[in-house]
Amino acid sequence: MFSRFILQYYKQYARDSGAIGFKGFAIGYAEVTINFAGITIGYAEDEMCFAGVVNGFAGDINGFAGVAIGYAGVVIDFAGVVIAFVCVAIGNVYYIFSNVC
Structure with missing residues (x-):
């Protein structure tokens, strides 16, 4: 009778250990899934950063275009000054x- 009790105890222990092991596997797979989600989010953030860099370069280009337009305006203004001196x-x-004649 005692041997049956011992046998039953080890069977139950084996079942419990198996259940705990499967829970461990399930938790491990869930963590792997979470890690892949984290990797996906990381790549998305990289894409956003690269988009920000592209926008920054576009802003630089717009700034340089604005500077060029400003210099063109200065040239036009100097041309206007020259024309004004000619008119004077x-x-x-x-x-x-008209006074001499």
């Missing part, structure tokens, strides 16, 4: 000749 010179010549 023409006006002075006209004034001199």
